[in-house]
Amino acid sequence: MSTPSVVVEHLSKSFGETRAVEDVSFEVQPGEVFGLLGPNGAGKTTTIRMMLDIFKPDSGRVEILGSDPAKVSKDRIGYLPEDRGLYKDIPLEQVLIFLATLKGLGDGEAKSRLVPWLERVDLYEHRRKKVQELSKGMQQKAQVIATLLHEPDLIVVDEPFAGLDPVNTRLIKEIIQEQVAAGRSVIMSTHQMYQVQALCDRIVLIDHGRSVLYGRVDEIRRDFAANAVVLEGEGDFSGLPHVLDARQEDGGWHLSLEAEADPQEVLRALATRPGVRLERFERAEPSLDDIFVTVVTAGRRAGAAQAGNGAAQAGRARDDDE
Amino acid sequence: MNKTWLIARQEYLKNVRRRSFLLVTFGLPVLMLVLMAISVLSSTGTSDASTLGYVDQSGTLFAKVDDPGFRAFANTEEATAALEAEQVRGFYVISPGCAGTGEVELVYWDRQPGAGLQERFDAFLKANIVGSLAPDVAARALAGPEDLVVRTADGSRESDSAGLLGLVLPFALGLFISFALMSSASYLLRAVTDEKENRTIEIVTTSVSPKEFIAGKAAGLVGVALTQVVLWAVVIVAGLAVVSLFTDALGGIAVSWGLIGVLAAFFVPLFVLAVALVVILGVVVADARQGQQLVGAVNVFFLLPLFFSPLLGSDPDGPLMVFLTLFPTTSLLTIAVRWGATIIPLWQIIVSWVILVACAGSGFWIAPRVFRQGMLRYGKRMSLQGVVAAVRTRG
Secondary structure, three states, X not given: OOXXXXXXXXXXXXXXXXXXXXXXXXXXXXXXXXXXXXXXXXXXXXXXXXXXXXXXXXXXXXXXXXXXXXXXXXXXXXXXXXXXXXXXXXXXXXXXXXXHHHOOOOHHHHHHHHHHHHHHOOOHHXXXXXXXXXXHHHHHHHHHHHHHOOOOOEEEEEOOOOOOOHHHHXXXXXXXXXXXXXXXXXXXXXXXXXXXXXXXXXXXXXEOOEEEEEEEHHHHHHHHOOOEEEXXXXXXXXXXXXXXXXXXXXXXXEEXXXXXXXXXXXXXXXXXXXXXXXXXXXXXXXXXHHHHHHHHHHHHHHHHHHHHHHHHHXXXXXXXXX | OOHHHHHHHHHHXXXXXXXXXXXXXXXXXXXXXXXXXXXXXXXXXXXXXXXXXXXXXXXXXXXXXXXXXXXXXXXXXXXXXXXXXXXXXXXXXXXXXXXXXXXXXXXXXXXXXXXXXXXXXXXXXXXXXXXXXXXXXXXXXXXXXXXXXXXXXXXXXXXXXXXXXXXXXXXXXXXXHHXXXXXXXXXXXXXXXXXXHHOOHHHHOOOOXXXXXXXXXXHHXXXXXXXXXXXXXXXXXXXXXXXHHXXXXXXXXXXXXXXXXXXXXXXXXXXXXXXXXXXXXXXXXXXXXXXXXXXXXXXXXHHHHHHOOOHHHHOOOOHHHHHHHHOHXXXXXHHHHHHOOOOOOHHHHHHHHHHHHHHHHHHHHHHHHHHHHHOOOOOOOOOHHHHHHHHXXXX
């Protein structure tokens, strides 16, 4: 395996009494889209800011493109922060050229690279307008250009689809896929789980500052899958061998299998059953959305239980004192 | 291209293209030129001496020394008739006891004769009063008292009594520099709060370091202030040159190179200190409005010597003036204010500079740390504890 683009090891950061990030570790490989997920306030943005040397960690280690974040050339990183911002009282073209020159491009090169980008995202006609005159979606697309114009090796995008209509969402998705195809690494933080499922190879899920889930998206989904299959088609799907329960769901059938049952045996049984016509047969894997909710909810319950135990123990201690 | 330079260039161009900047920068000199022109015209509008007459009841002007052509009248009736016929703008009546009392009456209709013309008549009158003395005595009498020069024991520094100008010029120079500094600081505060409000800082700090960012902004904005100040200075110098063609009142102007050297040595660290204070202020406040309210208070710390300038005449070396000389934010202006009034001991200048450099160095170290922690608090104020924590925190 090639040298990881990002290595995060046991990263921790506190602000006063608040523990924002605690012992988070993950790696991002070149040419992959990596999902940095978590509920609001989980510590994702703080983790990103430590990766980008905006904040220094209290402990742990970060390595970006093989170097310390403070020493790696900032020109090799493209960042689309969650809190969007462009200079509002300056024409769009000037802002983007200025930001590109800060990333090491010359004025002329920045200008020549900018034109095709502006044309591609339908902003060319608006290039002389001040940023404040552009719609939110246009500003979002301009921000994407600012992130990518200097062709960075590592791209960090926080909620890249926020404020975009379906057409532009698809456009940005295509752009991300092109960047990955060009061998660049993309770290994407978003709450749109179907986009993560569609784009990301691997993810880390952070909750309350801690890493609670980390790995390949397909493996995680398999791990969370119950022993069940989903099928669509015509015919009688009742009374099949090794099937505990068959229920209709979202226009198809959801079959719960016995613990050790092999779905292939069910498929063979269906293939031989007269009058059955199958259009879809697959293992029932939960969506990332389901997994996100399951993990985060379980974490909150555990936290509440721990707090309850703590309170009960404190209460008992008080009773003892009395 | 150097990133500090890129930020400086961007900041400079952004500001000099603002309508408000163009209005103030070019509007003020135009206003000054208009005022100067009015002043010159009012003083020299009627430069023909024959438009002013005199009635010499004292016989003082019999010698008619250096007569520049003022019209002489035998009596006030003749002079009044000429005034009513608008042949003269006015006339002086030199009373019989003028040599002893100095009593001279100026009579005019509705418009007073210009100041330049009156000055010429004064000179004419004085030349006639001393006309009976020996030429060298008369020349000394007309030249006025000798200059008093005060030197230090080793003769290395001296203070000459160039009159009011000698006192006012260093003061004006100090004020000029302080204004440039305050102007840059005000621009910088706006730039920092704008950056916070625009939420651009997170992108910029992933392209440049906080130090590069602050240095670039400060350099660009001092360029803006200097553009303004230099342009005004050129207009003032040109204006004074024009004025000097009409009056010799400005002939004694001489700028002390020692003062310029001292002010230059103080300017850089004072500017760094002002930048650091303004950056911290810009980061601590929630928005530009709060920043503008607070910058006024900060300006007071730089312009404090102005409030104590009346002390110059009575106690230029008193404890308060010494304190203001040593206090970092007031050092430059206090030195400028005192320069024309006294000889500032060398130790005070050196100690003051050392204190200022130490404070500027500390500010340059603290400001990027506070900036790094506080700039991402969009729309929020940073508490004093937050500032202390930011200073203590790693990076």
